[in-house]
Amino acid sequence: MRYAVPRSSSPSPTRPLTNASPSAERRHEARRVRRREERRSSTFGLSLLSDSEFTEGSSSDESDDSFMYKSEADVPPPAPRSRRTKLTPAQRGYVDDTVAAIRLRTRHHDPYEEWERQTRKDAFHSARRQQATDRTHQTQALTAARSQATERQAAILSKELETVERQIAKMKMEQRLEEHAMEAAWKDRKGRLQKRIEKVIKEEEEKLRAKQEQERKAREEEERKVKEAEERARLAEQRHREEQERKAKEELERKKQQEIEEEQRQKEEELERARKEQLDKESEERKALGMSTSEDDWVEARQTLKGLKAGPMATVKGNKDLKKLWNEQRRKIIPKVGQLTNDDTSINSISQQIFEICRPPTGQLPPDVYLALLSSLAKIVLLQAETEVTAEKRSAAPLARVAVNLLSALEHFGDVFWAKLCQRAGGWPVPASVPAADVDGHTFTTAERTKACGYREGETSAEQAARVAGLLRVYFSVLLLPAPQPLPRPFQLPRYWAYFARMLTQPRLLDAPLAAELLAVALDVGGTKACEIWGQQWVKLMALLYEGVTGGLAGSGKLIGGGTTDGKAARVRVQLEVERVLGGGR
Secondary structure, eight states, rough: OOOOOOOOOOOOOOOOOOOOOHHHHHHHHHHHHHHHHHHHHSSSSSOOOOHHHHHHHHHHHGGGGGGGGSSSSGGGOOOOOOOOOOOOOOHHHHHHHHHHHHHHHHOOOOOOHHHHHHHHHHHHHHHHHHHHHHHHHHHHHHHHHHHHHHHHHHHHHHHHHHHHHHHHHHHHHHHHHHHHHHHHHHHHHHHHHHHHHHHHHHHHHHHHHHHHHEEEEEEEOOOOOHHHHHHTTTTTHHHHHHHHHHHHHHHHHHHHHHHHHHHHHHHHHHHHHHHHHHHHHHHHHHHHHHHOOOHHHHHHHHHHHHIIIIIIIIIHHHHHHHHHHHHHHHHHHHHHHHOSSSSSHHHHHHHHHHHHHOOOOOOOOOOHHHHHHHHHHHHHHHIIIIIIIHOOOHHHHHHHHHHHHHHSTTHHHHHHHHHHHHHHTTTTTOOOOOSSSSSOOOBBOOHHHHHHTTOTTTOOOHHHHHHHHHHHHHHHHHHHSSSSSSSGGGGGGGHHHHHHHHHHOOOOHHTHHHHHHHHHHHHHHHHHHHHHHHHHHHHHHHHHHHHHHTOOOOOOOTTTOOOHHHHHHHHHHHHHHHHHHHTTTO
8 A cells, every 4th residue: 555645844934045155055955855854764754665565556657658658559668677776665765755845846835935926026016106206206306496496597587687677777867868968068069159150240240340430431531631632722612512412412312212212112012902912812711721810810919918907817906815816826836937947857847836826736716816827827937038048048948848838738828828928029929010009999109019019118129139039939949849739829830830931921020130030049949840840841931031131032132130230140140040951950
């Protein structure tokens, strides 16, 4: 019979030495063999097999091999018996035990190894998960770092942008200051040059007069000596005859002069009559187009002035409370205009303060007080123009800007300002000749007409010319300044062209030295800008004006400004201004 072979004990649950050397493995194997032999020799070992059972089992095994082949012929002959010595049953059992142990070893499922494989797999998965987590954290950290770097860079760039903008603003401010300084220097140089030119002109005129006087005296002295030498003997008779000839000649010259003056007067009357007929023919067309003549504008200003004096001014001055209120508001305006400087902030601030005085935020003034205050405001502005602008031409610019602001903001100020301007400057702002009768039909007395023409008591012609020139310099500046909203008709830009066109059709005005002076002032203020606006038409008008100051208008031989010294000087200034305008403003 066959003994059952007990299963060998499991290997040690310790981890195998994967990295052990071959000699260590051999020693480990030897120790296992010794332990196995010791167990075999004990009571718990295998029982020995008998030779018969071993042989019987062997033969049965060999007989069973025939079933592995198709036929008996295919069965190989038995292996020759080994010449080795037969093993003892103990040895044979040891061999069988060893073989069985080897087979069991090869087929054995070791939980530790399975656990080790599973542990490695789990460790690999854990490492993979950890790696993915680390990569995610690294990506997030890199993204956060990039975001922080981007924010820092954006903050740095923003600071740099602010720095650049501040530098640019600073540079612009410096540039504006430099431009203002250059403009002031240029205007100052221009003023000095103008004064020098006027001085040279006056000196040349004085020299010419002195030379003519010397020549005249020398000629008279020579004639006197010749007459005394040649006609000493017949002096009495000759004197009598010369006296008669002189009287006859003077009478003839007087008659000729009367005839010339009468002819000139008739021509002027004919021209005036023809102009009135033409104006009468065009009256309907002018009304349709909203245009007016110079006489109409003067009549309108005169009517406004008379209505203002007879209405609101009389009412306010006749009422104690209204007069007190009017004086309080008027006294607030006077220092504001006196503090005016050529600065945008100052101009806007003073304009706003004056507006709030005329239109208080707390409540509206009575209508009569408001109109009386507008009259006072217009008078204050015009007085400032007469004093400041006469002394310094550059003072006209800020004063004109304040006037434009007030004309745009204050209701009825345009009509009042125009009436006060024509009151202080006569018919020159229109321009028109002051008629012999007032708008109400009342004939002017000599004193009344002198006042209506803009003259002041005790004022010389030179003082009157300087004062009116200061007023109209402000007026021309107002015409050429841009306005936030349309201004009243007398202060619109087309009036600048109309002023020259009207002046050149007024022979009586053109004969006065002040006409040439005002034309020079108008060209100095806006001649170049007008050339840019009206182009070739302005050039034609300048050519006509140049002809008037050099050869006379329409070939008449009468020069603009007359034959006085002041007229000649003003005529030269007009000529210089026309040349400057047509020369491109050089």
